[in-house]
Amino acid sequence: MKQLWxxxxxxxPLAIGDALWEVLVVQLAALLGRLTVRQVVAFIPVVILVLAYYHRIPIPPELMLVGDLLAYIDIFSVLFLLGVLSRVTTILFAVRQAKTRIALLVGSVIAHLPRLDVRHRRQGGAPTKPRRRSDQSEDDRGSGCGWHQIALA
Known part of the structure; x- marks a missing residue:
């Protein structure tokens, strides 16, 4: 009898208290830790519908429309994200095309520019071997030092 008492x-009572602690504290804290804003927003229409079908509390139609909007917010967000992604892909396509065109333009400009050369090359008609001076001295060629003689030499 003492054991039963x-x-x-x-x-x-200790077992009931432990079970209540597990459910109301530990599991509730774990649920709140995993809860996201999206899940909270998705749960609001459920609360509004429960209140609407509970006939003792009148709910205005505006609140019902807000509940519907919150219920369809996932669809609106998906459509918005698809719109943003299509714009991003269009912008990336335009950037890639511009990059390709700039690379082609730079390549053609580089191909058409003359090379900068530090060596002084000879002109096309210039002889490759240096001229040999004749054995005659300048005195033997003639006298005078006019411009016409410089041009002939």
């Missing part, structure tokens, strides 16, 4: 006055 101890069990129903001591062990059973």
């Amino acid at each position: 101890r069990r129903w006055t001591y062990e059973v």
Whole structure:
């Protein structure tokens, strides 16, 4: 009899208290830790529908429309994201085309520019071997030092 009394006055209330602690504290904290804003917004229409079908509390139609909007917010967000992604892909396509055209333009400009050369090359008609001076001295060629003689030499 003492064991039965101890069990129903001591062990059973402790077991019930432990179960309530597990459900109301531990599992609720884990649920709130995993809860996101999207899940909260998706749960609001459920609360509005429960209140609407509970006939003792009148709910105005505006609140019902807000509930519908919140219920369809996932669809609106998907459509918005698809619109943004299509714009991003269009912009990326235009940037890639511009990059390709700039690369072609730079390549053609580089191909058409004359090379900068530090060596002084000879002109096309210039002889490759240096001229040999004749054995005659300048005195033997003639006298005078006019411009016409410089041009002939």
